[in-house]
Amino acid sequence: MCSEKFGKREIYTLAESRTNKAGQFNVIVNGEGSDLSKTDALKGRAKRKTITQVMMLKLISVAQNEGEPELEKAYWNTYYCQQNLFTSDGRLYGKYCKNRFCTLCCSIRKAEMINKYHPVLKKWKEPFFLTLTVKSCKAEQLSRYIKKFIQGFQRITEKHRKRYQRGKGKKLIGIRSLECNFNPVRKTYNPHFHIITKDKETAEILLSEWLKLWTPKFAKRPAQNIQKVTELKTGLIEIIKYGSKIFTEPDLKNRKNQKDTAQIYVKALNIILTAMKGKRIFDRFGFNLPKATNITQIPAKLLSYYNEWEYDMTSADWVNVMTGEKLSGYELPSYLNSILENNINDSIL
Numbered sequence: 001m002c003s004e005k006f007g008k009r010e011i012y013t014l015a016e017s018r019t020n021k022a023g024q025f026n027v028i029v030n031g032e033g034s035d036l037s038k039t040d041a042l043k044g045r046a047k048r049k050t051i052t053q054v055m056m057l058k059l060i061s062v063a064q065n066e067g068e069p070e071l072e073k074a075y076w077n078t079y080y081c082q083q084n085l086f087t088s089d090g091r092l093y094g095k096y097c098k099n100r101f102c103t104l105c106c107s108i109r110k111a112e113m114i115n116k117y118h119p120v121l122k123k124w125k126e127p128f129f130l131t132l133t134v135k136s137c138k139a140e141q142l143s144r145y146i147k148k149f150i151q152g153f154q155r156i157t158e159k160h161r162k163r164y165q166r167g168k169g170k171k172l173i174g175i176r177s178l179e180c181n182f183n184p185v186r187k188t189y190n191p192h193f194h195i196i197t198k199d200k201e202t203a204e205i206l207l208s209e210w211l212k213l214w215t216p217k218f219a220k221r222p223a224q225n226i227q228k229v230t231e232l233k234t235g236l237i238e239i240i241k242y243g244s245k246i247f248t249e250p251d252l253k254n255r256k257n258q259k260d261t262a263q264i265y266v267k268a269l270n271i272i273l274t275a276m277k278g279k280r281i282f283d284r285f286g287f288n289l290p291k292a293t294n295i296t297q298i299p300a301k302l303l304s305y306y307n308e309w310e311y312d313m314t315s316a317d318w319v320n321v322m323t324g325e326k327l328s329g330y331e332l333p334s335y336l337n338s339i340l341e342n343n344i345n346d347s348i349l
């Protein structure tokens with residue numbers, strides 16, 4: 001899930017003006033658009049759009065049944081993310097919903113985050129991986145658990161920051177990402193932090209503080225994991241991916257052999273999203289990012305000549321509104337189609 005705001009250049013807003021040229025309305029787009037010649041990227045986008053679309057319809061009906069109008073509205077926004085695309089001069093423009101549970105938006109967000117954090121993290125001499133968790137809980141406890149996760153972690157880093165300022169102790173430096181798994185057999189939820197620390201000592205301090213905070217009743221040492229980071233970029237991608245895991249995991253592309261067992265539990269997902277709403281899923285601690293140098297805003301552009309494409313669920317692709325031609329040529333593989341049709345579980349848990 002995405003937690004931070006998008007960079008300005010990634011936000012495309014579309015507005016139609018009423019001047020009619022060549023039988024079309026003019027369209028105003030913001031942002032630089034994306035390269036239309038990258039067909040693999042386009043196909044990936046069509047795949048994400050298709051998965052998102054199916055999932056959102058399920059989530060919308062869950063939110064309706066649970067009486068959660070705010071979430072329902074947010075799910076609808078994501079349902080319409082990139083619904084209509086405009087192409088002009090080899091560039092592609094669309095409007096993003098910017099919701100954290102949108103796979104289309106999160107894939108952009110992911111690339112941005114890697115560009116931002118990798119240059120900083122690669123200067124760390126001995127980065128460590130840390131997974132912090134507690135005993136799994138029931139649905140009705142999840143909001144409270146997640147609140148305590150975030151507040152508790154903040155309290156730990158804050159305490160050490162103050163000690164450090166007084167000249168005794170160590171400033172804890174790292175990044176963290178909150179994730180929550182659902183266990184369909186036991187019907188429990190397991191929130192956990194994935195953390196990369198600047199060094200081993202930071203990871204050890206966090207670990208011991210975490211165990212103290214939650215007490216042995218909730219957090220036992222063997223459930224936590226601490227290890228050296230061997231491949232930084234892969235590790236960073238993992239952490240950022242956790243932040244956007246909801247729809248990319250269970251990883252649909254790797255489920256070819258598990259199509260009978262792969263299940264997506266929509267009600268559980270809605271419970272997790274409700275509990276995480278308004279919470280900072282990804283965060284850094286103990287350091288700031290260098291100031292971005294290129295935040296020049298790209299001026300809005302008026303497109304007089306363009307093609308308009310509308311997403312069509314049965315084609316799993318965007319279709320030209322005038323000609324009916326498909327945009328990406330993406331074909332929904334049968335295993336994925338089968339998962340989306342049969343393995344999305346929205347029964348009462």
Ligand SMILES: [Zn+2]
Pocket residue numbers: 078081082096097098099102103104105106
């Ligand atoms: Zn979106």
